[in-house]
Amino acid sequence: MVQRRIFAGANIRNLRKARGLRQSELASLLGISPSYLSQVESDDRALTPTLNDSLRRHFPVEWQDIPTDQAAELLHAFEEALNSSVSPVGHTTAQVRKIVEQFPEFAERFIHLNRDHRTAIQRLEMLDEAIGANNAAGGRLPWEEVRDWFHNTNNYVDTLDRAAEAFSETISDAHDSPSTTQMVQWLERQGTSLRFSGNGPVRRYDNLTDTLTINTAKTNESARFHISWHIASTAFNAEIADISQNAILKSETARHLLTIGLGNYAAGSILMPYGRFRSAARSARHDIDRLRHTFGSTFEQVCHRLSTLQRPGARGTPMYFCRVDMAGNITKRHSATRLRFARFGGACPLWVVHEAVAVPDRIHVQLSEMPDGVRYVSIAKGIVKQTDSFLQQPRRYAVALGCEVDFAPDFIYADGINLQNPDTPTHIGESCRICTRDDCDQRAFPPSDKEITVNPQERDIVPYKIQSRAFKP
Known part of the structure; x- marks a missing residue:
């Protein structure tokens, strides 16, 4: 297999300028001489595996969009598969390149085996969902279909996002x-009248009257979002x-639910246009409060938008985002x-x-660690949404946002965490029914694919022992 040399001078130069670094500063960070960096930026020298590793380590966000050739695509896919395996092992690009x-x-x-493994895990997740929902057939409800549709698009809808960004820049x-x-x-x-009402x-x-009515009992940010939603559903x-x-x-x-969801997506994209929002997020190191004041949005809206920044190039x-209610x-x-x-x-x-x-x-x-060894820096905030009447209970829930620990330097909330201490992470799992940890004293259920043993003469916090062998019905 002939490995084509990769030249990325323009990418490195643009990266350096975007970060406001001089050649000498970037060279020092990468552990090379300024003259060497100058040759790389001028495409007089190709990237070495060592330099590629250093760039990926120091600039993980920017480096994920560097264009590669077909051979390098295989290298990248193999490296991703290694990193996503159950027991990832540390490796360098040079070692991976040699195997490829x-x-x-x-x-x-x-x-392919890694992809099959992930597919099997997803099937187990669907079984977990079916058991939890008392749905033995495993069929998905309509809102679950829509949720999975957005997940399969990586929560980024290019056509709408670009249209909303252009629209936002036009009127802002x-x-x-x-x-x-x-x-x-x-x-x-457009001939639409806006009115406000204290109820409804x-x-x-x-x-018939071309009138949009917004409930004033909600916050200003909520009102802005719903005005934006109506604009998005009209313009797009x-x-x-x-x-x-x-x-x-x-x-x-x-x-119909997808149509509403796409309207929500476009509304958020109007209020937080991609380029401006991405730049502000990077500048603020993803400080949610700074971003919500800048873009007139709620804490939840900003967190959600951060999870959609997946435009190619x-x-x-990369962030995860979720919302959890009082029942979990x-x-x-x-x-x-x-x-x-x-x-x-x-x-x-x-x-x-x-x-x-x-x-x-x-x-x-x-700071948490999943059973596969991947660590995450996560934040969560409980939110109370007030109602417009004493007779209605306020809505309470929490939103969570997080990134893998490799991206911690770009996440302001990681500043106070000792990322190097092996005892710092909280060891969490995905769901008790599919979690592989056999030493957790917080279990609600044993794993659905493993056998358990019970000793009447001995009782620990969890009243059973999880066996390594698979469960046999």
Whole structure:
């Protein structure tokens, strides 16, 4: 297998300028001489495996979008498969490259086996969901279909995102986010009147009078979002309809839910246009409070938007995002990381998001480690949504956001954590029914694929022992 040399001078130069670094500063960071870096930036020298490792380590976000050739694509896929294996082993690009060059068939087979393994895990997750929902057939409900549709698109819808970004820049007059006044003026130009009411639905549109009514009992950020939703459903009606009609869904109910979800996606993209939001997020090191003030959005909206920054060639820091209610049900979820969520409630009780539900209005930070050895820096915040009447209970839930520990330097919430101490991480799992940990005293259920033994003469916190052999019905 002939390995084509990779030249990435323009990419490195653009990266350096975007970070505001001089050649001498970047060279020092990479452990090379300024003259060597100058030759690399001028494409007089190709990337070496060692330099590639250093760039990937120091700039994981930018380096994930560096274009590669076909051979390098196999190298990248093999490296990803190694990193996502159950027991990942430390390796260098040089070691991986040697395997790919000398044994390409082995590398391809390993990639396929890893993909089959992940498929098996997903099937086990669906079984877990079916058991939890008392649904032996394992069929998905309409909102689960829509949730999985967004997950399969990596929570990024390119057509809508770019259209919303262009629209936002057109009406915002060079501001980071369009103001409420600017959005109302656009509606008025379309002949739509806006009125506010102290009761009724959060948002209601009357076709006969072309009137949009917003409930004033909600926050200003909520009102902005619902005005933006109506604009998005109007301005991008054709795009949303086309995507919905071509989506592979089993029911019209799911298709209607997808239409609403796409409207939500476009509304968020108008208020937080991709390029400006991505730049601000990087500059603020993903400080949620700074971002929500800049873009006039809620804590949850900002967290959700951060999980959508997956535009090819301009990705953001890979994040996971979810929302959990008081009962522990995961009502929203997406992961651009290797973290997988329980498909039906029952999330790990050691996860910081549960503490946040109980203690709202402050940000909780956690360093956690999954059974596959991958560590995450996570934040969670409990949120209380007030109602417009004493007769209605406030809605309480928590949102969580996190990234893999490799991206910790770009995540301001990691600053106070000792990332090197092996005792710092909290060892969590995905769901008790599929968690592989056999030493957890917080288990609610034994794993569904392992046998257990019970000794009547001995009782620990968990009243059974998990065996290594698979369960046999």
